[in-house]
Amino acid sequence: MIFVVTAICLLPLAQLSFQLASGDLGPDPAKRLMQGTGEWGLRGLAIVLLAAPLAQRGWRGLFRYRRILGLSLYLYVSLHLLLFAQVYVGWSGALLAEELKERPYIFVGFSAWLAMLPLALTSTDRARRWLGRRWKQLHRLIYPATVLAWLHLFWLARSDVGEALVYGAVFAALLSWRVRRARLRPR
Amino acid sequence: MKKRTYTDHSIASSDITPEHIFLNRRGLIKASAGTIAGALATPSTALSEASAQSALSFRADSDRSLVDEQTPYEAVTTYNNFYEFGTDKSDPARHAHAMTTHPWTVKVGGLVDQPGSLHLEDVLSGFDLEERIYRFRCVEAWSMVVPWVGFPLAELLRRFEPKSEGKFVEFKTLYRRGEMRGTRSFTSIIDWPYREGLRMDEAMHPLTLVAVGLYGKTLPNQNGAPLRLVVPWKYGFKSIKSIVEINVTAEQPQTSWQMLQPSEYGFYANVNPEVDHPRWSQRFERKLPSSIFKPNRVPTLPFNGYEEQVAGLYHGMDLRKFY
Numbered sequence: 001m002i003f004v005v006t007a008i009c010l011l012p013l014a015q016l017s018f019q020l021a022s023g024d025l026g027p028d029p030a031k032r033l034m035q036g037t038g039e040w041g042l043r044g045l046a047i048v049l050l051a052a053p054l055a056q057r058g059w060r061g062l063f064r065y066r067r068i069l070g071l072s073l074y075l076y077v078s079l080h081l082l083l084f085a086q087v088y089v090g091w092s093g094a095l096l097a098e099e100l101k102e103r104p105y106i107f108v109g110f111s112a113w114l115a116m117l118p119l120a121l122t123s124t125d126r127a128r129r130w131l132g133r134r135w136k137q138l139h140r141l142i143y144p145a146t147v148l149a150w151l152h153l154f155w156l157a158r159s160d161v162g163e164a165l166v167y168g169a170v171f172a173a174l175l176s177w178r179v180r181r182a183r184l185r186p187r
Numbered sequence: 188m189k190k191r192t193y194t195d196h197s198i199a200s201s202d203i204t205p206e207h208i209f210l211n212r213r214g215l216i217k218a219s220a221g222t223i224a225g226a227l228a229t230p231s232t233a234l235s236e237a238s239a240q241s242a243l244s245f246r247a248d249s250d251r252s253l254v255d256e257q258t259p260y261e262a263v264t265t266y267n268n269f270y271e272f273g274t275d276k277s278d279p280a281r282h283a284h285a286m287t288t289h290p291w292t293v294k295v296g297g298l299v300d301q302p303g304s305l306h307l308e309d310v311l312s313g314f315d316l317e318e319r320i321y322r323f324r325c326v327e328a329w330s331m332v333v334p335w336v337g338f339p340l341a342e343l344l345r346r347f348e349p350k351s352e353g354k355f356v357e358f359k360t361l362y363r364r365g366e367m368r369g370t371r372s373f374t375s376i377i378d379w380p381y382r383e384g385l386r387m388d389e390a391m392h393p394l395t396l397v398a399v400g401l402y403g404k405t406l407p408n409q410n411g412a413p414l415r416l417v418v419p420w421k422y423g424f425k426s427i428k429s430i431v432e433i434n435v436t437a438e439q440p441q442t443s444w445q446m447l448q449p450s451e452y453g454f455y456a457n458v459n460p461e462v463d464h465p466r467w468s469q470r471f472e473r474k475l476p477s478s479i480f481k482p483n484r485v486p487t488l489p490f491n492g493y494e495e496q497v498a499g500l501y502h503g504m505d506l507r508k509f510y
Contacts, residue, residue: 162374
């Protein structure tokens with residue numbers, strides 16, 4: 001089953017690669033790939049955050065595969081960052097530093113990636129055992145990462161904020177569910 | 188009118204992608220891509236649009252044309268910003284066919300001695316068309332080289348005799364909700380119709396073109412049919428598409444992007460590698476077509492390479508302030 005889930009997670013990547021290979025991404029493929037990988041990162045966040053509320057209602061289908069879902073979304077976000085380095089800053093450290101300093105949307109996007117890095121690194125069973133209770137605390141970093149990722153999207157919008165509003169509503173619902181749960185259940 | 192074919196020695200005809208190859212390639216991709224669930228559909232309507240364009244007669248203007256490799260027709264006609272039809276680059280090629288361009292009238296008024304209207308037929312028969320190969324630099328940091336067919340805006344304006352109080356020229360794009368799906372998006376924050384403007388001396392500059400065609404044929408809808416402005420030393424959004432109204436004014440007109448976000452888009456919008464857009468650098472551009480392994484990133488030139496011809500218009504102006 002895990003192989004099937006992994007395969008599903010890699011489908012968007014397969015589609016993007018196929019489109020890239022067939023020249024179907026148009027004259028500026030980097031832009032379409034940036035959009036594609038960014039969108040799947042955001043969708044992945046929404047899917048991962050949906051796992052717990054669904055589990056509470058008795059359907060553990062997503063909850064069981066949170067690790068591969070999380071790692072896959074991190075793959076898309078990392079490809080997004082790699083493309084940015086390759087196409088937009090040409091691997092120039094100075095230019096990257098300038099972009100991070102001067103452009104808030106790039107800064108928050110990069111911060112979101114950074115916030116998720118320890119989550120990806122501690123996704124093994126061994127790391128989980130080693131960290132014990134702190135593992136769960138550490139993995140709450142997904143919440144600020146989500147907010148940062150959404151800000152990244154929102155600051156990118158030029159004249160139409162429709163997409164940012166849709167993601168905003170979804171994330172707000174998923175995060176507020178957690179706030180309510182935390183209030184109901186004193187630590 | 189004398190008919191001459193365009194013969195610029197610098198551009199080999201082999202640089203231009205022939206349409207039948209383009210058609211074939213698309214057909215193959217479409218045939219094989221059927222199984223993949225398509226969140227990203229392919230812009231295939233561009234094809235029928237492209238082949239529907241009719242040939243124009245014009246002369247080459249090598250003096251003002253560029254010696255550079257032209258962006259393939261496919262790229263020029265499938266990668267567009269025309270928000271009236273959607274914000275994705277492929278939306279205009281997919282949806283602009285809904286726009287009716289016949290009949291077409293441009294109303295010219297404001298501070299002119301001879302206000303009136305111009306029908307498209309008058310435009311095509313009343314002006315000497317010439318080909319100009321220009322760099323086209325979008326504010327989003329990508330660029331193209333396009334062989335436009337058109338005539339200087341100055342010639343059009345002179346026919347309507349601008350008054351001496353007229354210091355600016357205002358342009359408006361067609362706004363027809365029924366045919367322009369992008370204008371029906373209720374999350375869009377653009378106040379339609381799309382507006383642009385130039386200072387009178389910019390409008391009268393010989394480089395400023397009213398384009399009616401590209402690659403020797405009439406403009407496809409997604410490129411701003413039937414007539415549009417082309418101001419090669421300014422960011423692309425100044426080169427307003429599908430014009431229906433031109434007014435000469437005394438005051439600086441309001442322009443769409445400036446109304447929307449004055450801190451990001453100025454009235455002048457001259458291409459300037461030294462003045463960044465607040466959200467991205469303008470020092471480099473991706474010269475399309477670009478690929479991920481060869482991004483074709485090149486340094487952006489002051490005034491998009493037309494510094495020699497136009498810098499004089501801005502003598503003594505602080506271009507950081509008047510961006």
